[in-house]
Amino acid sequence: MAYSSTIREAHSTQLSAMRDQGLLKEERYIHSPQSANITVEYPSGSELKSVINLCANNYLGLSSHPDVIQAAHTALDHRGYGLSSVRFICGTQDIHRELEGALSRFLGTEDTILFPSCMDANAGVFEAFLEAEDVIISDRLVHASIVDGIRLCKAMTDTYKHANMKHLEQKLDEHRDKRIRLIVTDGVFSMDGDLAPLDEICALAERYDAMVFVDDSHSSGFMGKTGRGTHEHFGVVGKIDVITTTLGKALGGAAGGCVSGRKEVVELCRQRARPYLFSNTMAPPLVAGALKVLEILSGSTERRDKLEANTKFWRQGLTDAGLVIKKGDSPIVPVMLYNAKLSQDVARDLYEEGIYVIGFFFPVVPNGQARIRTQLSADHDIPVLEKALEAFKRVGDKYGILGLDKKGIIEKYGM
Amino acid sequence: MEDVVLEYIRNEYLDEDDEEDVDLDVxxxxxxxxxxxxxxxxxxxxxxxxxxxxxxxDEEASAEAFDTVASIVALVKRHQGNA
Known part of the structure; x- marks a missing residue:
């Protein structure tokens, strides 16, 4: 037998080590559609519990929107369930190209190419248009999928301190001899909820003749006055050369991602990006659902406006309660606890209180930066958030952390 | 050499608000x-x-060899010796 007992034991030992370090990830079974309130079976086998969901990427509450579901149903009836093909063989329907066009209009770009996910978009895009004589200068906190994508390409790599423009400028200067200098950043950073200063980044790009790449997965649909993304928020629509984003978060939450930007870069992806060339096309119901999402968002800013109001209420509420949060404008609001065990204990107690949140700690976030990441949705209503705030206050009080600053919490619980 | 490498690491990798938290030595x-x-x-x-x-x-620039300033300096000195 090829899977020998020695190998099986080695794998078991690795898993046990993860369990002992408290690093084993466990899935929680949800018995309802994605929403502000969900029904959860956790731990596995226990009674179902109705909880307020504060950890979904369902920023606009469109994951279970009736019009989106209806559009997916219609496509299922008319275009089928799947296409059993990659895009360039027989996997492109008219609606795929329609969605690419709709995304280009929504994001204000020249062209767009769909991928099975944004993880795949990031894995394929760099290799498609960069060569050995180029350099990628990326923010140190960019998403893991960007790191993977960069590793797959031949360009030289360098990094700059998180959102530190002085350091970025120094790197741009250092790499003046390269053919392409590509600045790479997230629009909204997924763990801290802060924004990349795209106005300053674009100004530097102009000064040093660099290209700009933004992963806007945690902002497409709601950042900016009409929800087009971080580039709209900073007034630099049309100046970002490459945007990658996902349809798996605010834009319907099902699956799919894209590379959007300069038309030649998009075409090079169509010719060369391996995750595009070698994985299946997006299923028709998902394409039609995403088209409906963009139609809803192009017609009204109601949802992103509600999300913005919820975010303000939540950030203010947590601050008034005496909890430490990471500052920012995004609906990702990390409640800082610094100590890994404390983050797990607080998350567990909040679950008992009917609040579904997750504690994050090293290596997902830097050592000594453990936190509970809360995420707002347009699906939340103020009374729901008030209830969640009360729970945070009760649990915060239990652990004696209300009113303590970073130093105080670390003195009490350690890093 | 230790001081030069420590100084580089401090400037290149630590943010101002990290510096109070991190006690950096060899x-x-x-x-x-x-x-x-x-x-x-x-x-x-x-x-x-x-x-x-x-x-x-690349094979010598491993995570182990780069894990402390002391091991980095040892690596550099070995290569200077070879030159």
Whole structure:
């Protein structure tokens, strides 16, 4: 037998080590559609519990929107369930190209190419248009999928301190001899909820003749006055050369991602990006659902406006309660606890209180930066958030952390 | 040499608000503690090669060899000796 007992034991030992370090990830079974309130079976086998969901990427509450579901149903009836093909063989329907066009209009770009996910978009895009004589200068906190994508390409790599423009400028200067200098950043950073200063980044790009790449997965649909993304928020629509984003978060939450930007870069992806060339096309119901999402968002800013109001209420509420949060404008609001065990204990107690949140700690976030990441949705209503705030206050009080600053919490619980 | 490398790491990898939290000396773990991630290590390698006029093969620029300033200095000195 090829899977020998020695190998099986080695794998078991690795898993046990993860369990002992408290690093084993466990899935929680949800018995309802994605929403502000969900029904959860956790731990596995226990009674179902109705909880307020504060950890979904369902920023606009469109994951279970009736019009989106209806559009997916219609496509299922008319275009089928799947296409059993990659895009360039027989996997492109008219609606795929329609969605690419709709995304280009929504994001204000020249062209767009769909991928099975944004993880795949990031894995394929760099290799498609960069060569050995180029350099990628990326923010140190960019998403893991960007790191993977960069590793797959031949360009030289360098990094700059998180959102530190002085350091970025120094790197741009250092790499003046390269053919392409590509600045790479997230629009909204997924763990801290802060924004990349795209106005300053674009100004530097102009000064040093660099290209700009933004992963806007945690902002497409709601950042900016009409929800087009971080580039709209900073007034630099049309100046970002490459945007990658996902349809798996605010834009319907099902699956799919894209590379959007300069038309030649998009075409090079169509010719060369391996995750595009070698994985299946997006299923028709998902394409039609995403088209409906963009139609809803192009017609009204109601949802992103509600999300913005919820975010303000939540950030203010947590601050008034005496909890430490990471500052920012995004609906990702990390409640800082610094100590890994404390983050797990607080998350567990909040679950008992009917609040579904997750504690994050090293290596997902830097050592000594453990936190509970809360995420707002347009699906939340103020009374729901008030209830969640009360729970945070009760649990915060239990652990004696209300009113303590970073130093105080670390003195009490350690890093 | 220790001081030059420590100074580079402080400037290149620590943010101003980190500096009060991190007590950096020649034995502080850099990679396993997350001060330097494997991705950002590239600039440290380039700095050492330029500063000390050496060439470090990728297989020697391992996470272990780069984990403390002490081990980095040992690596550099070995290569200077070879030159």
């Amino acid at each position: 034995n502080t773990p850099l990679l396993s503690s997350g001060i330097v991630d494997s991705f950002s290590m590239v600039s440290l390698k380039r700095f050492l090669e330029k500063e000390y006029s050496i060439s470090l093969p």
